[in-house]
Amino acid sequence: MLDVLTDLRGDLLGLDAYDEDFARRFGALRGADAWKLERLQDFHEPENPSWMRYRSGEVHESLRMLEEDRTGLVEMFSGLEREGTRVLRVRVVEWPLTPYLHWELHSLHVRAQCGEHIRVVGPEAVAHLEGRGVVPEVLTLGDEVTYRIRYDERGVLAGSVRHTDPGVTARCREEIAALYRGAEPLESYFPREVAPAGMPRA
Numbered sequence: 001m002l003d004v005l006t007d008l009r010g011d012l013l014g015l016d017a018y019d020e021d022f023a024r025r026f027g028a029l030r031g032a033d034a035w036k037l038e039r040l041q042d043f044h045e046p047e048n049p050s051w052m053r054y055r056s057g058e059v060h061e062s063l064r065m066l067e068e069d070r071t072g073l074v075e076m077f078s079g080l081e082r083e084g085t086r087v088l089r090v091r092v093v094e095w096p097l098t099p100y101l102h103w104e105l106h107s108l109h110v111r112a113q114c115g116e117h118i119r120v121v122g123p124e125a126v127a128h129l130e131g132r133g134v135v136p137e138v139l140t141l142g143d144e145v146t147y148r149i150r151y152d153e154r155g156v157l158a159g160s161v162r163h164t165d166p167g168v169t170a171r172c173r174e175e176i177a178a179l180y181r182g183a184e185p186l187e188s189y190f191p192r193e194v195a196p197a198g199m200p201r202a
Helices: 015-027 049-055 059-067 070-082 099-114 123-129 166-181 186-194
Strands: 011-014 034-038 087-092 117-121 137-141 145-151 157-163
Touching: 011 015, 015 137, 015 145, 015 157, 034 166, 049 059, 049 099, 059 099, 070 099, 087 099, 087 123, 087 166, 099 117, 099 186, 117 123, 117 166, 117 186, 123 166, 137 166, 145 166
Parallel strands: 034 087, 087 117
Antiparallel strands: 011 157, 034 137, 137 145, 145 157
16 A cells, blocks of 8 residues: 555645644544654755754754753653553665765654664565555555645645545554554664764765
């Protein structure tokens, strides 16, 4: 399903509509999981102060800002788990790291320590799904919705295509879960591979 999701018709949502739809559905999620697959290696998050500091070369300050999020993240993830909801993510990592991915892996490491379930795979893990092109960024919420997340040419979040067919969501979730089962937890990957790596050249 992940390899043909881009070809399926769905509801085209602009950024504001996607943000609103996601917030409503995620806020109502109880006793079900959210699954995310991240494949692309380069994004741009102009609304994220930590990323913008990193991008300008202020790496130490950027990473310090990530640490400031810990209390809120612990509260969020512990609250979700008390309600029977987990957030699980598979992150495809290619080497050499892009500057964005180097920063994001630091951000994800904090999130993993605070309760998000994050695992890492190499591009070979999704190669069987990419005969027709790179798999999209995908997010599923419970049984009810799948978002194919869209970005503009700069890598800035632009919205999504929403799929509400339960069969589409079930198959996407199963395929992401299969990747997750074969992936390495970020908690072991990060100190071995990412922490010793210097900041990549832009």
